[in-house]
Amino acid sequence: MLATPCRLLGWFVCACVALGASSSLLQAADAEPLTKRIDRLIDAKYSGPRAAQADDAELVRRTYLDLVGRVPTVAEVREYLNDKAGDKRTKLVDRLLASPEHPRRMAEAFHAMLMERRGEHEEWTKFLTTAFEKNMPWDELARHLVDPRDDDEALRGAAFFAVNRLSKVGQQETDYPGLTRDIGRLLLGKDLACAQCHNHLFIDDYKQVDFQGLYTVFLNTAIRTDEKFPAVGENLMTKPIEFMSVFEKKPLATGPRVPGLKEIAIPAFAKGEEYLTPPDRKTKQMGVPKFSPLQELARQITSRDNRAFRENIANRMWWLAMGRGLVDPLDQMHAANPSSHTELLTLLADEMLARKYDLRGSLRELVLTDVYARGSAWDAKNGGRPEPATYATAVAKPLSAEQMYHSYLAASGPHGENAHDAKALRERFTKAFANPPKEPEIEFAPSVKAALFLSNDDEVLRLTVRHEGNLVDRLTAIDKEKGADAAAEELYLAVLARKPTTDETAEVAELVKKYKDNRPQLFGQLAWALLSSTEFCLNH
């Protein structure tokens, strides 16, 4: 890890390049760290009562869930609680960001965000994992999504983003409008779906030409059938797309265009000169045109002229860390739905650009703010709970299916290598906890399906049956050696990453007395109850 001064210097270099010499001078004079500037802007907007800062236990759990996608183990919680160093929080964050579990967490979070449970593919997983392992800048990652390459084995799986949406499933036709819409939603923060046939009726900023300018690029693509891995090809684009509003029958046209930017000119080539590789009718192989609208679009979407691109990712990273977008919903960025903290979004978006879309670095800043470390508990004596947009309390985030899976195993384990079929179990967790396809996972949505899964799935129940070294085994041994109070502490640290309250300890002690004949069974029940509790299912 770079030492902090180096890091800061690095940003300033970026900032100079990005903003020009005069503004960099300004920045140097105003050398307030980003975390402080964020907190200042949050505090400036709200002065009412707010929750106490999270204690070490709450913060360590939150940090593990956000950065490595699981709850900490008992040893990890204890280590943090016992650490007396003043910079232990920074050290924890840097250690987690450097651990191999971090890219996995990011790949899982971005899989859920980008695919919205449409499906999985090993090439796609490889792409995301590779990207986050090397902390690929977001603009580069986004270019792969728009214009996937086929010549890099580790990254070509990016094409699954488009291929999945363009695949015919049952009666569902190739979804070009859906792909267009998702590029708008996920890369620009704009849901242009309603602007396909006319200017948006309620959102003045969303014009039909915005949709059509993106649509024409994707309409020109097709799934390639000459490769086994997901791949898209392009047809020859020779003229702008023609369209008209269903309200106003006036013929309109546009070439490829990013909303708010200039139309991309379609170059003309002499007959026979259009292709780098001409299409082959015999093998039905698509050609490679000299003019690639996908490539141009990818370049323009991620260009510095496109403010929406950096605001979108700044807003999404904020949401990932804080549980609520500054612009909410995430895909409704437009003038009539401004950021709850306008200046803050501007700052974060500018920093994104200045830091060259360094996602790991930006996440690091966010999780080191005071606002990230706000407590989630609210004392009713202070009146009603403040609105989420004030960030006066931490906003509880639902655990994703993947976070549930990793956390359930971490909390109830350790389980031996061969204790269960990890892939199958993971798939079952996903089936039980993931949203239906195409539903963004934003809200906490407990379901009867998930309740039945945790209650009755045999593989899940086995996790809270005593076997060597797992939680129930340890609880049984600790109870025998040190008594029920110590067992209660181990239980609460393992599952909820905190020490039990006096009442909770008393509850365990009383039960231990009552069920003295079958304590492993009792500890299994206690573990199951906490693992099925709301407190466990939320990242609070």
Add this chain to the structure above:
Amino acid sequence: MTRRRSANHAAASAVQHSAFSTRHLQTGTQHSPLCTPSEHRLSRRKLLGGAAVAGAAAVGGSLGLVDMLAAAESGAIKKKHKQVLFVWIDGGMSQYESWDPKPNTKFGGPFRAIPTSVPGIHVSELLPHSAKQMHHLSLVRGMCTKDNAHSSGVGRIQRGDPKNRGVVYPFFGSAVANFLGQGPSGLPPYVLIKPGSGGFLYQDAGFLGPKYGALAFGDGKPPENLLRSERVTTADDDLRNDLRRRANARFALSHRAEPVEAMDFVYDTARELMKRGDLFDEANFTAKDRERYGAGEFGRHMLLGRKMLEAGVTFVKVTSYGWDTHGDNFNGHANIMPKFDRAFAAIVEDLAERGMLDDVLVICLSEFGRTPRINGHVGRDHYPEAWSLVTTGTGIRRGITVGKTNELGTYVSGDEYDIGHLFHTWFAALGINSKGVEYDNHGQPLPLAHDDCFPIQELLA
């Protein structure tokens, strides 16, 4: 006036697919034109006058109407637990081949009309069993709605097509689950029995939130993991859930209550459902019932639907697919209608026999009807302009027809009813005053159904 406009609609629909953008245009520019025909305004004014005379003066204009209509109701929700059977015919049942036959006319098709148990009411010969139950049923033949696309129409109809307020309205099932709750059974308030896969369809709930979504039993099968593992005894299950509840209660002391409530709700519901695994055991269906309902998919699903109603589920929806007869409409309906007829007639008969029609509201509809015009593939296309649905049960007058179409069935003559009218009517039938009660969507007050529509009085008992 009405006649001319409707005739235009019929003409437009003759070229169904190319007419899509035209329809879109019409519905987008004129806000809900079909909801305020002059006849409606007239009758509305009359009612308002009546209300004023009746002395419901303290409330403003539209609420005057409300109070008068609500006078027949005893408060917002009646005492006895009401239930709903909602039969969804997905794809669009042809009104010609079902509830509104037009034999020997230009668009009538090959089937005859037959008399029913109610003198004067005829239905298609494809509905011989339902014809015998007609005295229990009411036909609404004046349906005129606004969406001829499946993708949007299915949701639009089931959400009651309210005025756009920038929110997603709940399906009728979710709305009823919200108002009537689980009732004494403790079972999920809104279940769906459908072909294919099951799961939890929380999108149905719209702004009401996931809790009011549908629990879907794919192919009538119980949800996964319904049966308690052999590892867990009843006593174990009670203990572990008691501990879970206590942990949740402690957490709720200092955290938002909603997530805790939602979690406890899904666990309680799951546990009630676990106790009723017997409902799904087809061995419990009698041979006679199986014969009466039909051995096919829809028959089995309707029979399971009856079991669910008997078990106390508040809202039971049964979906049938395969009604989108763009090609070969007549063979299609000849094949599928008997399966529907058998099962639908059987469940109506059973509910009537058990006295359950007094508390169960029965609704059977599609997202639209089918075109008068028979296309080049001997099919009928989508037609929202003039179609029929059938309803009965609690709060509904039985053995009548409401609204009618012209001789050719091309448009509604007289009062047209949009789905909003039916939503108001059904809410009223359930004892929910849809003109007096509002949803509270995080502080945003929202009417239960389309503001410009109202309950159809002649349909209410």
